[in-house]
Amino acid sequence: MFDYVFKNNNILIKGIENFDLPHTLDCGQAFRWEEKQNGVWYGVAYNKYLELEKLSDGTIVLYNTSEADFTDIWCDYFDLNRDYNEIIDAISTNDILKAAGSFGNGIRVLNQEPWETLCSFIISQNNNIKRIKGIISRLCENFGENMGNYYTFPSPEKLAGKTVDDLAVLRSGFRAKYILDAAQKVASGEVDLYSLNKLPIDKAREELMKINGVGPKVADCALLFSLKHIDAFPKDVWIKRAMQVLFDGELPKEALPYAGIVQQYIFFYARETKLNIDKVGK
DNA sequence: TCCCAGGCTCTCT
DNA sequence: AGAGAGCATGGG
Numbered sequence: 135m136f137d138y139v140f141k142n143n144n145i146l147i148k149g150i151e152n153f154d155l156p157h158t159l160d161c162g163q164a165f166r167w168e169e170k171q172n173g174v175w176y177g178v179a180y181n182k183y184l185e186l187e188k189l190s191d192g193t194i195v196l197y198n199t200s201e202a203d204f205t206d207i208w209c210d211y212f213d214l215n216r217d218y219n220e221i222i223d224a225i226s227t228n229d230i231l232k233a234a235g236s237f238g239n240g241i242r243v244l245n246q247e248p249w250e251t252l253c254s255f256i257i258s259q260n261n262n263i264k265r266i267k268g269i270i271s272r273l274c275e276n277f278g279e280n281m282g283n284y285y286t287f288p289s290p291e292k293l294a295g296k297t298v299d300d301l302a303v304l305r306s307g308f309r310a311k312y313i314l315d316a317a318q319k320v321a322s323g324e325v326d327l328y329s330l331n332k333l334p335i336d337k338a339r340e341e342l343m344k345i346n347g348v349g350p351k352v353a354d355c356a357l358l359f360s361l362k363h364i365d366a367f368p369k370d371v372w373i374k375r376a377m378q379v380l381f382d383g384e385l386p387k388e389a390l391p392y393a394g395i396v397q398q399y400i401f402f403y404a405r406e407t408k409l410n411i412d413k414v415g416k
Numbered sequence: 417t418c419c420c421a422g423g424c425t426c427t428c429t
Numbered sequence: 430a431g432a433g434a435g436c437a438t439g440g441g
Binding site for chain 3: 260261262264265268269305306307308309310
């Protein structure tokens with residue numbers, strides 16, 4: 135599906151298809167990636183800093199990393215072992231799905247760190263992407279580990295002992311108490327976050343919803359973006375509108391096995407086109 | 417000024 | 430179980 139070579143501390147990924155960096159890193163599934171300058175992206179995940187770029191011949195370059203980090207972290211993080219062509223073929227029997235897929239071509243669903251993902255999507259509720267990024271950035275700067283040129287995402291253990299007042303610096307509003315409840319339940323093991331990839335999706339969702347401030351949407355984002363449940367289908371305001379306008383409320387059945395991936399195509403399509411509508415319910 | 421943002425909790429039927 | 434207000438903060 136792809137080949138890679140390790141050379142001068144860079145990983146060169148050859149022959150990878152369906153991997154567009156802006157579509158993947160700036161489509162609202164992850165909040166710590168930014169474009170540095172013409173095509174070079176940088177970000178932090180799994181406590182590691184990474185810069186990457188797509189060359190004109192399609193090669194993806196991961197700069198200043200190790201082969202171990204590539205095989206242990208980035209390969210799975212960027213979902214490199216999934217065949218997106220197979221999915222696109224399967225859903226293309228439906229014209230609208232085909233259009234959405236081609237519009238958001240190259241979106242890959244990242245496999246992010248579960249706690250960071252859960253916490254980030256708790257912050258995302260009733261919020262906008264720009265402000266979500268700001269809050270997460272302040273969260274890392276104030277409570278993460280200083281690694282010199284970047285900060286790690288703070289662990290649940292680190293946050294579990296904090297108070298709402300401690301978190302005031304985040305300016306996260308009413309979400310602060312939710313962040314703390316999540317940190318406490320994950321740190322204590324009351325919610326066994328790191329086992330949820332092995333549970334059936336309904337059980338896993340139920341576990342996540344034990345956390346105050348985690349409802350079906352936030353739970354499904356954690357399940358999809360960090361816990362390998364690609365049939366999770368987070369329904370936010372954009373998706374609800376898009377589902378009404380595009381599909382009369384019902385996801386076409388050919389999309390169900392990959393609902394989460396299709397969700398990303400629809401989300402991207404809906405946001406970029408604004409669906410040429412104002413509002414269709416909420 | 418009002419409306420909205422990758423929703424959820426709480427309350428009232 | 431279903432509807433509706435309220436919620437912190439900031440941008441348009």
